[in-house]
Amino acid sequence: GESVGLHLPTLSVQEGDNSIINCAYSNSASDYFIWYKQESGKGPQFIIDIRSNMDKRQGQRVTVLLNKTVKHLSLQIAATQPGDSAVYFCAEISANAGGTSYGKLTFGQGTILTVHP
């Protein structure tokens, strides 16, 4: 079935470095992708999203890149800070050809980002 997965389960960086977290997806019908940050003991928190008709989207210190050819997206965090330490999930929502969609959100496995001072 459709799935969204991550290449690297853990990533350790030094404070101030840039971080890149990768994600592969298999459902070509996906039309919307979201990156979530999850801190210990909390629910997923929205970071940034991108629609399938875009290749790149930038936010504050974060950039998401989408390569539909190879079904890959990445999250880039600039000047990573200790407060960025968390688990990062990519998730996708598939287009619904049947009209009103309940917007099923499918999550990947997650990458643990650790930022060392």
Place this chain on the structure above:
Amino acid sequence: NAGVTQTPKFQVLKTGQSMTLQCAQDMNHNSMYWYRQDPGMGLRLIYYSASEGTTDKGEVPNGYNVSRLNKREFSLRLESAAPSQTSVYFCASRTGHYGYTFGSGTRLTVV
């Protein structure tokens, strides 16, 4: 503050016991969801309610039931808890096609 509220935050059950996880949202969202998250895993959809009065199975519905009590509240019930249901449970609500908001989770342990 507006958001999704889950109760309880922690629960320990014995195998075979039943319980209901409560979820309420005050954002007037139509759709609500229950997910479970196991260690090292992403969230998996248990049940969802696209609108008040409707519920449907998600990816892992076995062992659970749900009730959409009204537009605000969506409860998840475990009739006979099993150790395999030890997990963290998240409720979420959605507006439009994309805007999900998650609760802070209920950590359930079944012994």
